[in-house]
Amino acid sequence: MKFTHDVIVIGGGAAGLTAAGGCALFGLKVALIEGNKMGGECLNNGCVPSKALITAAKRAQEAREEKRYGVQLAAPTVHWSGVHKHIHDAIAHIEPHDSKETFEEMGCEVILDRAMITGRQSVEVGGRTLTAPRIVIATGSEPFVPPIEGLDSTPYLTNENLFDLNEQPGHLVIIGGGVIGMEMAQSFRRLGSEVTVIEPGAPMGRDDRESVQVVIDTMTDEGVRFVKGKAQRVSGTAGNITVSTDSDETITGTHLLIAVGRKARVSGYGLEALDMELAKNGIKVDDRRRTSVKGIYAIGDCRDGPRLTHVSGYEGSNVALEIVTGLPTKVDWKALPWCTYTEPEVAQIGMTESDARKQFGDKITVVKEAFADNERAIAEDATKGHLKVVLKGKKVLGASIVGKNAGELLLPFTQTITGKSSTFALGSAIISYPTRSEISKAAAFAAWEPTVFGSLPKKYAAFVAKMRRTFN
Ligand SMILES: Cc1cc2nc3c(=O)[nH]c(=O)nc-3n(C[C@H](O)[C@H](O)[C@H](O)COP(=O)(O)OP(=O)(O)OC[C@H]3O[C@@H](n4cnc5c(N)ncnc54)[C@H](O)[C@@H]3O)c2cc1C
Numbered sequence: 057m058k059f060t061h062d063v064i065v066i067g068g069g070a071a072g073l074t075a076a077g078g079c080a081l082f083g084l085k086v087a088l089i090e091g092n093k094m095g096g097e098c099l100n101n102g103c104v105p106s107k108a109l110i111t112a113a114k115r116a117q118e119a120r121e122e123k124r125y126g127v128q129l130a131a132p133t134v135h136w137s138g139v140h141k142h143i144h145d146a147i148a149h150i151e152p153h154d155s156k157e158t159f160e161e162m163g164c165e166v167i168l169d170r171a172m173i174t175g176r177q178s179v180e181v182g183g184r185t186l187t188a189p190r191i192v193i194a195t196g197s198e199p200f201v202p203p204i205e206g207l208d209s210t211p212y213l214t215n216e217n218l219f220d221l222n223e224q225p226g227h228l229v230i231i232g233g234g235v236i237g238m239e240m241a242q243s244f245r246r247l248g249s250e251v252t253v254i255e256p257g258a259p260m261g262r263d264d265r266e267s268v269q270v271v272i273d274t275m276t277d278e279g280v281r282f283v284k285g286k287a288q289r290v291s292g293t294a295g296n297i298t299v300s301t302d303s304d305e306t307i308t309g310t311h312l313l314i315a316v317g318r319k320a321r322v323s324g325y326g327l328e329a330l331d332m333e334l335a336k337n338g339i340k341v342d343d344r345r346r347t348s349v350k351g352i353y354a355i356g357d358c359r360d361g362p363r364l365t366h367v368s369g370y371e372g373s374n375v376a377l378e379i380v381t382g383l384p385t386k387v388d389w390k391a392l393p394w395c396t397y398t399e400p401e402v403a404q405i406g407m408t409e410s411d412a413r414k415q416f417g418d419k420i421t422v423v424k425e426a427f428a429d430n431e432r433a434i435a436e437d438a439t440k441g442h443l444k445v446v447l448k449g450k451k452v453l454g455a456s457i458v459g460k461n462a463g464e465l466l467l468p469f470t471q472t473i474t475g476k477s478s479t480f481a482l483g484s485a486i487i488s489y490p491t492r493s494e495i496s497k498a499a500a501f502a503a504w505e506p507t508v509f510g511s512l513p514k515k516y517a518a519f520v521a522k523m524r525r526t527f528n
């Protein structure tokens with residue numbers, strides 16, 4: 057069969073861009089198809105706008121704090137139009153990284169239209185039929201909107217329209233205390249909105265409980281209200297919305313944000329006719345990201361599994377490498393990092409303490425170091441939080457960090473979990489003083505302390521000392 061391309065990639069988000077760019081840079085003939093905006097969720101409705109909003113909120117919070125270090129700032133005045141502009145300036149600034157032109161320069165044929173998969177090796181787009189021996193599906197996900205009574209007749213926001221708001225909510229009610237709920241709750245509160253978060257379980261349920269508690273306490277102190285319960289019924293009109301929970305609470309606010317998770321995009325573009333197997337929330341794939349249909353891969357948010365930009369990028373480059381070389385590449389999640397950009401941040405890599413206990417019981421140990429003992433943190437008066445390292449013997453299974461810039465401190469643990477470094481190497485590394493990253497050295501050293509200062513080294517030191525006294 058004569059193919060029009062070597063690879064067809066559907067979706068121009070983090071996953072599709074990485075896969076398409078990777079294949080094109082190796083000289084393959086690549087068609088990259090995007091039906092909406094290049095850059096996908098992360099650039100347009102996700103990471104970039106949310107982190108830009110968080111930055112504006114941090115500035116307001118800092119100014120709101122009373123005199124610190126003998127320096128008094130003027131109380132903040134928030135202009136929503138300026139916050140909105142900062143969010144959209146950040147998107148515009150990053151847009152060229154993901155643009156049609158950039159990917160054409162890399163060698164992709166970029167087609168801005170909706171794709172329809174019409175066969176194992178064929179895709180219809182813009183009136184053309186493209187064919188290739190490999191197809192990569194990277195169609196992403198969309199906000200899951202739960203079947204809450206009254207929601208279809210009540211105005212609500214999701215991450216798809218939140219960043220386009222022309223006015224600042226007076227009282228933002230958020231259904232869902234997951235990652236989006238928590239990041240947005242703190243930000244809007246800091247910008248001056250009243251905020252209520254409705255969550256039936258533990259906020260940020262995938263993270264270490266002890267670490268998340270530090271954030272919940274901070275947000276509660278800042279005035280975010282947490283309501284335990286499941287949203288059951290909503291009603292109202294723009295500016296006056298009421299939510300009732302199964303815990304008999306009724307909350308009335310001006311705006312409603314739905315943040316209860318994601319739904320993989322798996323319908324309306326031909327998967328049904330291909331009889332492609334689906335999992336609970338997304339396309340079913342194996343470790344190599346192969347779907348049940350020969351020659352077709354699925355990567356990023358559209359398949360069942362973790363949904364993060366760096367995960368999409370990782371899968372995109374793995375699949376590109378597999379297509380380019382013809383050799384298998386498998387995903388490996390044992391050193392998967394993630395971070396929630398609240399203040400303080402909560403960063404996790406590998407196993408949490410509770411995951412590790414479930415798997416290894418009392419064979420694990422946990423070393424905990426507090427930022428209260430870190431001299432940079434003390435000098436900066438930013439001592440909130442801690443680092444927990446979960447170990448089996450001297451091997452790191454995971455690390456949880458809560459504190460200022462926690463996400464920046466994960467890298468050494470990537471190296472130790474993957475075996476490229478060790479707790480011994482980390483514990484004996486030279487680290488600039490004073491830095492917050494000294495905390496990872498302190499934890500690694502603490503793991504070795506009982507061995508280093510144990511009875512055998514002491515006996516050896518005594519022997520050396522005795523020899524010196526005898527023969528000097
Ligand atoms: C508010 C929010 C904040 C987030 N913050 C972070 C963060 O800080 N860090 C982090 O790691 N992750 C974050 N995420 C998650 C991250 O945004 C996603 O995991 C990531 O963007 C997924 O990338 P993707 O390429 O798999 O999918 P997407 O980015 O969704 O891309 C899929 C693309 O496919 C296109 N498409 C779909 N169907 C078709 C079709 N038939 N034809 C043509 N094109 C099609 C879509 O238009 C879309 O552009 C956040 C998410 C949200 C919602």
Ligand SMILES: NC(=O)c1ccc[n+]([C@@H]2O[C@H](COP(=O)([O-])OP(=O)(O)OC[C@H]3O[C@@H](n4cnc5c(N)ncnc54)[C@H](O)[C@@H]3O)[C@@H](O)[C@H]2O)c1
Nearest residue numbers: 232233234235236237254255286287315316317363395396
């Ligand atoms: N910093 C980051 O990396 C970052 C930031 C934002 C989003 N994301 C990604 O975006 C995705 C979606 O985030 P999310 O916050 O929407 O989902 P989530 O899965 O993190 O949290 C959803 C929460 O909603 C709650 N919930 C479900 N039904 C409810 C109901 N009826 N009433 C009240 N609460 C209810 C759940 O208990 C859960 O805690 C995640 O996959 C995440 O990986 C990542």
